[in-house]
Every structure is written in structure tokens, then in C-alpha cells.
Amino acid sequence: xxxxxxxxxxxxxxxxxxxxxxxxxxxxxxxxxxxxxxxxxxxxxxxxxxxxxxxxxxxxxxxxxxxxxxxxxxxxxxxxxxxxxxxxxxxxxxxxxxxxxxxxxxxxxxxxxxxxxxxxxxxxxxxxxxxxxxxxxxxxxxxxxxxxxxxxxxxxxxxxxxxxxxxxxxxxxxxxxxxxxxxxxxxxxxxxxxxxxxxxxxxxxxxxxxxxxxxxxxxxxxxxxxxxxxxxxxxxxxxxxxxxxxxxxxxxxxxxxxxxxxxxxxxxxxxxxxxxxxxxxxxxxxxxxxxxxxxxxxxxxxxxxxxxxxxxxxxxxxxxxxxxxxxxxxxxxxxxxxxxxxxxxxxxxxxxxxxxxxxxxxxxxxxxxxxxxxxxxxxxxxxxxxxxxxxxxxxxxxxxxxxxxxxxxxxx
Amino acid sequence: xxxxxxxxxxxxxxxxxxxxxxxxxxxxxxxxxxxxxxxxxxxxxxxxxxxxxxxxxxxxxxxxxxxxxxxxxxxxxxxxxxxxxxxxxxxxxxxxxxxxxxxxxxxxxxxxxxxxxxxxxxxxxxxxxxxxxxxxxxxxxxxxxxxxxxxxxxxxxxxxxxxxxxxxxxxxxxxxxxxxxxxxxxxxxxxxxxxxxxxxxxxxxxxxxxxxxxxxxxxxxxxxxxxxxxxxxxxxxxxxxxxxxxxxxxxxxxxxxxxxxxxxxxxxxxxxxxxxxxxxxxxxxxxxxxxxxxxxxxxxxxxxxxxxxxxxxxxxxxxxxxxxxxxxxxxxxxxxxxxxxxxxxxxxxxxxxxxxxxxxxxxxxxxxxxxxxxxxxxxxxxxxxxxxxxxxxxxxxxxxxxxxxxxxxxxx
Numbered sequence: 032x033x034x035x036x037x038x039x040x041x042x043x044x045x046x047x048x049x050x051x052x053x054x055x056x057x058x059x060x061x062x063x064x065x066x067x068x069x070x071x072x073x074x075x076x077x078x079x080x081x082x083x084x085x086x087x088x089x090x091x092x093x094x095x096x097x098x099x100x101x102x103x104x105x106x107x108x109x110x111x112x113x114x115x116x117x118x119x120x121x122x123x124x125x126x127x128x129x130x131x132x133x134x135x136x137x138x139x140x141x142x143x144x145x146x147x148x149x150x151x152x153x154x155x156x157x158x159x160x161x162x163x164x165x166x167x168x169x170x171x172x173x174x175x176x177x178x179x180x181x182x183x184x185x186x187x188x189x190x191x192x193x194x195x196x197x198x199x200x201x202x203x204x205x206x207x208x209x210x211x212x213x214x215x216x217x218x219x220x221x222x223x224x225x226x227x228x229x230x231x232x233x234x235x236x237x238x239x240x241x242x243x244x245x246x247x248x249x250x251x252x253x254x255x256x257x258x259x260x261x262x263x264x265x266x267x268x269x270x271x272x273x274x275x276x277x278x279x280x281x282x283x284x285x286x287x288x289x290x291x292x293x294x295x296x297x298x299x300x301x302x303x304x305x306x307x308x309x310x311x312x313x314x315x316x317x318x319x320x321x322x323x324x325x326x327x328x329x330x331x332x333x334x335x336x337x338x339x340x341x342x343x344x345x346x347x348x349x350x351x352x353x354x355x356x357x358x359x360x361x362x363x364x365x366x367x368x369x370x371x372x373x374x375x376x377x378x379x380x381x382x383x384x385x386x387x388x389x390x391x392x393x394x395x396x397x398x399x400x401x402x403x404x405x406x407x408x409x410x411x412x413x414x415x416x417x418x419x420x421x422x423x424x425x426x427x428x429x430x431x432x433x434x435x436x437x438x439x440x441x442x443x
Numbered sequence: 444x445x446x447x448x449x450x451x452x453x454x455x456x457x458x459x460x461x462x463x464x465x466x467x468x469x470x471x472x473x474x475x476x477x478x479x480x481x482x483x484x485x486x487x488x489x490x491x492x493x494x495x496x497x498x499x500x501x502x503x504x505x506x507x508x509x510x511x512x513x514x515x516x517x518x519x520x521x522x523x524x525x526x527x528x529x530x531x532x533x534x535x536x537x538x539x540x541x542x543x544x545x546x547x548x549x550x551x552x553x554x555x556x557x558x559x560x561x562x563x564x565x566x567x568x569x570x571x572x573x574x575x576x577x578x579x580x581x582x583x584x585x586x587x588x589x590x591x592x593x594x595x596x597x598x599x600x601x602x603x604x605x606x607x608x609x610x611x612x613x614x615x616x617x618x619x620x621x622x623x624x625x626x627x628x629x630x631x632x633x634x635x636x637x638x639x640x641x642x643x644x645x646x647x648x649x650x651x652x653x654x655x656x657x658x659x660x661x662x663x664x665x666x667x668x669x670x671x672x673x674x675x676x677x678x679x680x681x682x683x684x685x686x687x688x689x690x691x692x693x694x695x696x697x698x699x700x701x702x703x704x705x706x707x708x709x710x711x712x713x714x715x716x717x718x719x720x721x722x723x724x725x726x727x728x729x730x731x732x733x734x735x736x737x738x739x740x741x742x743x744x745x746x747x748x749x750x751x752x753x754x755x756x757x758x759x760x761x762x763x764x765x766x767x768x769x770x771x772x773x774x775x776x777x778x779x780x781x782x783x784x785x786x787x788x789x790x791x792x793x794x795x796x797x798x799x800x801x802x803x804x805x806x807x808x809x810x811x812x813x814x815x816x817x818x819x820x821x822x823x824x825x826x827x828x829x830x831x832x833x834x835x836x837x838x839x840x841x842x843x844x845x846x847x848x849x850x851x852x853x854x855x
Contacts, residue, residue: 062655063655063658063659066659066662066663081649082644082646082649083646083647085649085823087750087821087822087823116647117634117635117636117647118635118636118647118648119645119646119647119648120646120647134704135749135750135823136634136636136649136749136823137636137647138646138647171821173821173823173824177821177824177826178824178825178826186829193659193855194655194656194657194659194660194663194755195656195755195825195828195829195855196829197655197656197659198652198653198655198656198659198751198755198825198828199652199825199829200655201640201650201651201652201654201655201656202649202650202652202825203650204640204641204642204643204650206640206641222529222548223529223530224529224530224548224549228613228616228618229616229618230616231616232494233531234494234495234531234532234550235495235528235529235530235531235532235549235550236530236531237493237494237497237548237614238613238614238615238616239613240610240611240613240614241610242613243474243475243606243609243610243612243613244606244607244609244610244613245606246475247475247478247605247606247609247610248606250478251478251606292546337547337548338499338547339610343606343607343610365808367808367811367813368784368806368808368813368832370782370783370784370854371782371783371784371785372780372781372782372783372851373783373785373851394780396777396779396780399779401779401780409499409585409589410499411497411499411547411548411585412585412589412590413590413607413610413611413614414589414590416607416610417598417607417608417611420780439784439785442782443605443607
């Protein structure tokens with residue numbers, strides 16, 4: 032065993048290992064199906080967007096220099112020469128002293144470089160329009176190429192696609208894009224006390240919860256979960272199940288019984304697979320210390336604690352970011368931009384230095400102020416997770432946080 | 444027109460109207476497919492979970508009173524009578540002075556009421572075990588029924604299902620649940636300058652962006668979008684398209700050109716549909732003031748601004764919460780628990796009192812401190828949305844926020 036049996040890594044060291052995995056190879060998907068995916072290649076625009084200067088307002092297209100210095104007290108007077116149609120360019124151009132009515136989205140006629148909002152104008156009859164405001168060139172105009180320039184990168188490789196980026200692809204008429212593949216994730220549960228969800232447990236048995244919670248977390252992180260069900264607590268079964276799941280997936284999440292015996296078995300099964308390297312045998316995190324990671328090339332095997340709350344916290348803090356990393360996200364491990372809520376802690380929280388603590392909390396909004404109350408309880412129960420909206424992180428050099436402190440609650 | 448032509452509502456008044464819509468009727472789905480859905484009925488547990496007291500630790504099951512007051516300096520000594528198997532109850536029970544080794548998840552034998560962690564014990568040979576810690580009854584034990592009690596409500600109607608709640612359904616062997624239906628949403632775009640995404644625009648024309656961005660936002664809010672494509676800017680086409688979309692959906696989102704003429708046309712088309720009531724003709728929000736809402740029973744028609752950034756901000760602040768409301772979420776309009784990030788504003792932001800401003804911002808994490816920089820630009824462009832990670836809200840009674848202030852950025 033390369034790293035020694037009691038190789039417990041700090042969270043930082045563990046994340047450094049996770050970062051050494053490569054993002055998955057690319058695949059081509061349609062723009063509309065690409066929401067939540069990460070571009071594997073730059074998207075280059077084939078055209079200027081907008082293709083020509085367009086008005087941002089209902090009003091008058093004009094030459095800005097014709098209204099320089101205009102105001103309510105000192106208006107300028109221009110001659111209207113017509114109306115710009117919405118769906119095609121005007122057939123006229125503007126000469127000095129002229130303007131043309133235009134609606135939002137209309138193309139500026141030749142000779143115009145700005146648009147006066149209708150609110151600042153008055154038609155005086157006989158084609159004369161009073162202009163009560165000074166404008167600079169480009170005021171109230173979407174410039175040619177302002178959203179994307181022909182031949183230029185519109186969206187860089189590494190961009191996470193959201194509705195607005197999907198909108199830009201639509202605007203540019205780009206049907207397909209190259210994105211990183213979604214991680215395929217095999218999910219296994221071990222523990223001789225477990226029975227499948229559809230089965231009625233005998234006294235002493237419990238239904239397999241982790242397969243369900245982990246599969247949903249994988250899906251929420253953008254992965255494609257496959258449940259391989261329950262594996263008997265013996266070396267041959269575990270080795271065989273691991274091989275099957277590894278073969279078909281980019282990562283395998285195995286949730287074991289939390290007893291020392293089961294963890295030993297997981298390690299033993301991992302060591303029987305050629306090319307597999309055990310990275311660690313524990314992480315300085317609470318809950319979740321028994322976490323094991325092994326790698327086989329770019330494929331990962333996670334040995335998660337069997338206690339359901341421990342497994343879910345580890346999944347939230349490390350597993351889901353790892354899947355996003357495989358899917359090409361830029362630095363998903365950096366928690367500083369994770370969805371969160373600043374809240375006031377309602378109770379002291381003590382923490383043992385030397386490990387990162389993730390404390391489950393309930394959030395309450397009271398008169399616009401948000402309060403976080405620690406939810407304590409046993410890691411084998413679902414209750415603490417169900418009562419919580421997120422976790423607060425207590426760094427490994429801290430002995431805790433006082434009641435009344437402001438904390439960032441990382442939201443589930 | 445019931446409410447008068449220039450009926451501009453405050454955001455609060457507008458939300459009050461949205462709340463009067465009823466959540467959608469229920470449907471039955473499998474537990475595994477219910478992630479992100481809201482329970483329409485209480486889920487009652489058919490059994491106790493755990494079914495019997497289980498150990499949270501590897502160690503020894505014992506009677507707490509046998510180790511009351513025990514410590515490193517003053518240990519207690521118990522006689523081990525065997526090992527509890529993991530998958531079934533022990534065949535023995537404990538008498539006073541006895542203990543039994545147990546692994547995490549094991550069922551406590553009759554007579555035991557607590558578990559001593561193995562770290563606080565030492566086997567002295569001949570069955571004697573030294574116990575170096577005092578315990579209270581129930582210490583390190585998951586109690587019978589602690590996660591769910593037989594015949595009791597395990598998850599109440601109105602609960603949003605997350606991976607942990609799905610896990611509880613699995614633990615209880617509940618295959619199907621009654622949840623509120625997902626809102627079906629019809630999406631229409633008007634504007635004679637628009638062409639379908641697959642078409643190459645002539646000068647003056649632009650591809651339809653809003654249909655794509657809105658569809659993705661609807662899906663992200665849990666709705667089922669159907670795109671009805673482009674509608675000609677004439678009354679008969681618009682009326683007919685609205686009728687078709689209303690017929691098959693719970694809500695219709697129509698993004699119009701932002702010119703006054705197009706808005707008038709939307710209002711006119713709405714008024715030709717029997718049973719349709721125009722709620723307002725504008726909301727005191729920026730961007731997004733031209734927003735129109737009409738209702739026909741429990742069905743809603745939203746007339747969104749045509750400017751893409753305005754439409755997306757309105758969708759984010761009001762449209763997506765409305766869809767979650769239809770899907771049964773509890774008070775999705777309350778922004779105080781929305782995913783956000785506390786950040787320091789890098790520039791002054793001015794705001795006109797009398798309307799709620801939503802200012803798009805870019806977030807940067809610099810040495811653990813998060814900074815929000817306003818992204819200014821024209822609402823007709825996608826650029827400002829693409830450069831932003833979220834928005835800050837400036838209340839209608841505020842004239843702005845100063846550089847250096849801490850703000851909550853609502854994350855896209």
C-alpha cells in the first residue's frame with residue numbers, strides 16, 4: 032500500500048488530489064440541450080451581433096452632433112424625414128439636421144449615430160421635432176458586434192452554459208456545441224444488514240438509503256448515476272462489483288458500512304484491482320473522516336462512510352464538486368462563490384481543531400434577518416439532513432464559532 | 444379594461460396577485476423521480492425507523508448505569524458475553540454487569556441502552572472489558588422511531604423533496620408519492636423583426652433569442668416548456684396563438700417587442716379572449732417595467748418585455764418563483780433564503796426611488812473576500828447577462844448603494 036494505512040489527508044490536500052483528475056473528453060450536443068454543461072471548445076461567431084446598429088428605445092434616430100448641448104431650456108429642432116421600419120433597414124439616410132422615428136430594435140438609418148428617447152421630444156407639426164436633451168454618439172444604440180464579433184470568440188472554452196449563454200448560441204444560429212461529457216457514476220452499497228428498497232426488512236435489517244441519496248446528488252451535480260445495488264460484505268463480491276462498475280463509469284461511489292471491518296474490506300478489494308492506487312485512508316473532515324479515495328488512471332473510486340448523513344455531507348462538500356470538475360467546471364472546489372446565505376448563528380458551535388467541520392444548520396428568515404441554528408444529531412439518521420438547509424464550514428484551525436457570529440451557510 | 448391603462452403595480456402588489464394563483468393539482472410519481480418536487484399530501488410512515496435501537500459506533504453495547512461515573516482514572520469493568528451480528532438481533536440479552544461487542548448499525552441486545560466507543564475501552568482478557576467513560580442511556584444509539592414513527596407523518600404536505608427526503612422515502616419503502624404537477628408553460632415570441640433560430644436573418648432581422656432563454660429558465664424552475672415559436676405582430680395571429688398556448692398550458696410567457704405598439708397589441712389580444720382579466724400594465728421594477736399579467740381562472744399570461752436582459756431579469760425575479768409557487772413551493776417569492784452571496788460592492792450604484800432595481804453584477808473572489816461589480820449595459824444585449832453571476836436588489840425607497848457596502852447577490 033503506497034500511502035500507508037493511516038494516511039489521513041487534510042481537506043486541502045485531498046482536493047489537490049481531486050484536481051489532478053482530467054476533465055472528461057468532449058461530445059457534441061445541441062445548444063438547447065447544453066444548459067448546465069461546460070464548453071470544451073471556444074465558440075466562434077460567424078457574424079456580427081447585432082449585425083447593424085439598433086435602437087434601444089422608441090424615439091428618433093439622429094446625429095448626436097445635431098443635439099449637442101440641447102436641453103429643456105435650450106432645445107434643438109430637427110426635421111423628421113420618415114419612420115424606420117422594424118424588420119428592415121430604412122430606404123433613406125439622414126442628412127445634417129434630420130431625424131427619423133424609430134422603435135426599439137430598429138436599425139439606425141445611414142447617417143444616424145444615436146437615438147433620442149421619445150420622452151424628450153415633441154412633434155411640433157410640419158415635420159419639425161423638438162429635442163430636449165443632449166446626446167453623445169452611440170447613446171441608446173446597440174452597436175454592431177457589441178454582443179459578438181464575426182470571427183471572434185463569443186464564448187470561451189470553459190464557459191458554463193446558462194440560459195443566457197444558450198440564448199447567445201440561438202442568437203448566433205449555432206445549433207451544436209462541443210461540451211465536456213457528463214460523468215458516468217456507478218453507485219454501490221455494501222453492508223450485510225442492508226436490503227433493497229422494495230424488500231421488507233427483517234428485524235436488524237435496514238433498507239439501502241445511500242444508493243438513493245447518492246444517485247440524486249450525482250444527478251444534481253450533472254452526473255449520470257447508475258445504481259448497481261447491494262454488494263455482499265465479502266472480498267470476492269466487492270472486487271467483482273467494483274470491476275463491473277469501474278468498467279462502465281468514470282467514477283464509482285461505494286458507500287460502506289462505517290465499521291472498521293467494512294472499510295478494511297473496501298481497501299482490500301481496491302488493492303486487488305490492477306492499476307488501482309489507494310490515495311488515502313481518511314480525510315480530516317467531520318462528518319466523513321473514513322472517506323477513502325482510490326484512482327485507476329483518470330477513474331476514481333470513492334469509499335464513502337456508510338452513515339447516511341456523513342455520506343451526504345462528504346458528497347456535498349467534495350463529491351459533487353469533483354463531478355463538476357470532471358464535467359469541466361472551473362474550480363468547483365472553491366466554496367467562496369457557492370450558493371449560500373449569510374446568517375446569524377443562534378448558538379455557540381464548538382469544533383475540534385485539526386479537522387474541517389461541516390455543521391448542518393436550519394435557516395429561518397425573521398423580519399428580513401436570516402438565522403442559522405445548528406442541527407445536531409446522529410450521523411446514521413436522516414433527520415438532521417431533513418431539518419437542514421445547508422452547512423457551515425468551520426476551518427481546521429478554529430475551535431468553533433460563537434452565537435451571534437455571521438456565517439455563510441452553504442445551501443444544499 | 445378593468446384596471447385602467449396605466450395600472451403600474453409595485454413589485455409587492457404584483458407578488459400579492461401571483462400568490463392568489465393556486466398550486467397545481469397533484470399527480471403520483473415514483474420516489475426516485477420526485478427530486479425537486481413538492482409533496483401534495485402528507486407521507487405517513489408505515490413503520491418505525493429505525494425499527495429497533497441501533498448502534499452509532501463500533502464498540503460495546505451495555506447498560507449505561509453500569510458505567511455511571513466511569514473515567515480514565517476510575518474505569519468500570521464489564522463482562523463481554525459475545526458479539527452482536529450486524530444483520531440480525533443478538534440471540535442473547537445483557538444482564539447487569541455485562542456488555543457485548545457491536546459494530547455501527549448493529550441492533551442493541553435486550554438489556555442494553557447505550558454504546559461505549561471502542562476508543563474508550565480495553566479488553567483485559569478472560570472476557571473482561573475496561574470502560575473508561577461515563578455514559579447516559581441512549582448515548583451513541585439511534586433510537587427506535589427516531590427518523591420516523593409508525594403511523595406518524597414522516598414528511599408533511601408542502602415539503603420540497605431533496606436527495607435526503609428521497610432517501611427517507613427509500614428507507615421507508617415508499618415507492619410512490621403525491622406531488623404537485625409541474626407547470627406546463629407555453630412560450631411565444633412576437634416581433635416582425637424576428638426570425639427562427641435556424642434561419643439566416645436579413646439585415647434588420649434578428650434571430651429569436653427569448654424563446655430559448657425563457658424555455659431554459661422555465662426548465663430550471665421545474666416547469667415543462669413548450670415553444671410555440673414566432674407570432675406575427677397582428678391581432679388575429681396573436682389572439683389565435685395565445686388561445687392555442689393557453690389551452691395546453693398552465694401559464695403562457697409571451698415576449699413582445701418592447702415598443703409601445705407591440706405592448707398595445709398584446710393587451711388587445713388578451714382582451715379578445717373571454718374570461719381573461721388584465722391584471723396590470725406595468726410593474727415598478729427595473730429592468731422590466733413593461734411587464735403585463737393577465738389571468739384566466741388559474742391560468743396566467745405573462746407579457747414580458749422584448750429586451751432580452753429585461754425579460755430574463757423579470758423571469759428570474761418574478762417568473763421562476765411564480766412557477767415554483769404553482770409547483771407547490773412554500774413562499775418562493777421571499778428572497779431572503781434564495782441562493783446568494785454576500786459581497787462587497789466595488790462601485791456606487793444609483794437608483795431611482797419608486798421602483799425596485801435589480802442590478803446585474805459580476806462576482807470575483809479575491810483572497811476569500813467576494814466582490815460584486817455592477818455590469819452596466821443595454822437591456823437589448825445578452826452581454827450584461829453573460830458577464831453577470833446574479834443581481835442585487837435595490838429597494839424602491841432607496842436612492843442607491845455606496846461602494847464598499849455589503850450586498851447579497853442573488854445568484855442566477
